[in-house]
Amino acid sequence: MNKKIITLFLLFAFILSSGFGCKQSAQQVQNAMKPVALTIWGVWDNTEDLAPMITAYKALHPFITVNYRKFRYSEYEAELLNAFAEDRGPDIFSINNTWVRKYQSKLIPAPAQIPMVYPVTQGTIQKQIVPETRITQSLTPKNVKDIFVDTVYDDVIIDGKLYGLPLSLDTLVMYYNRDLLNNAGVTDIPAYWNREFQQTVKRLTKQDLKGNIIQSGVALGGSRNIERYSDILSVLMMQNGAQMMTNGNVSFQLIPPGSTDTSYNPGYSALRFYMDFSNPVKEVYSWNNDLDSSINSFVSGNLAFMFGYAYHLSTIKTRAPKLNFGIAKLPQIEGAPADTNFANYWLNVVSKKSQYTNEAWDFVQFMAKSEQVKPYLAAVKKPTALRSLIKEQRDDPEMGVFADQVLTAKSWYRGYNAIAAEEALADMIDSSIEDETKIPDAIGLAASRIQQTLSQ
Incomplete structure (x- = not known):
């Protein structure tokens, strides 16, 4: 008798719970699959560049809509700051x-x-859509170090x-005008900043x-x-051995600690080498501040060597479709134990004011x-930041040079005002050009x- 009562009780409980489960499931579907709209702002990508990613993501999450808006670089930061101030x-x-x-x-x-x-x-006969929650593990620091090139982790x-996280990673290369060469x-x-490079620049520079x-070598x-x-x-x-930052402090103006030659300042030496190309009394004189910009000079056919990034490629092709040019790796210090290249790239980040931080980070x-x-x-012609794609990109006739350099590419500035830092370096260069005796003071002031x- 007791067994029958217990059985009937369990059956009754099951029926009740099943009924309430159906009602709760319907409510869960409505709440858990409520439409979400994510907004992305950027500078360089066009809407069609991101469209395949957005489409693929929506196939997995049909209730999430992703909208992309592109800004001009000159207005981007002002728009960002104004939008954040106004909570939009x-x-x-x-x-x-x-x-x-x-x-x-x-x-x-x-x-x-x-x-x-x-x-x-x-369901088989009467199908219904129900929500299923899955927990995704975010990338750990170790994952980032293993999946991306080193500078991304830093x-x-x-x-x-x-x-x-980045979608690509650009590196500084040397563009050259084949016809001038x-x-x-x-x-x-030239593969090195040596005597051969300097003599080549001398041969390529012409003066009236x-x-x-009237024609610049570099x-x-x-x-x-x-x-x-x-x-x-x-x-x-x-490349010359300067430590740009030491323990969170600017140090490119100093002799690196532990240096065997305490009389040699690699940062100072690199600045002197750089300045020689704008010094009229030097045989490598090939540039001055009165010339047109380097990109304008290159596309007009008056500059033999220009240093730039992959994003300059489309500019050159658009503005000078008949220009016969090539791309070479960034020259290195001859005899250096390892190559050193420079990274410049963009990251997708998530605003702390977003209402959908989980969905944003998932995307x-x-x-x-x-x-x-x-x-x-492949569509936008940019170098990869992913280790797994480097080998394949090396075979690309245009991206191969950039891909060859991503593993040794670095950046150094991690402060709060990159534009101010660049201006400090510009003023250092200009004051050093005006008076070489002020180089020690100029480099010290820039560092400060x-x-x-x-x-x-």
């Missing part, structure tokens, strides 16, 4: 790798775990937390009877009329996966100014 900022936005500290207070790092709801169809991991009888592209440069030695002058000078210092990590990145890179930008 994007969920996801792009920043340069040197801006992470500047925007850190406005960012939310990736959570360790992300609960995401997926629609699952159940830029995006702060205090053990992940603050952003052919006319000068130059058969080999008044001493005006865009070196100046500041604001040279594309990415700060990156060029920085990598020269780094950022989805975009950075190799299966999404591979077709994106940049040091001020390392704290808020």
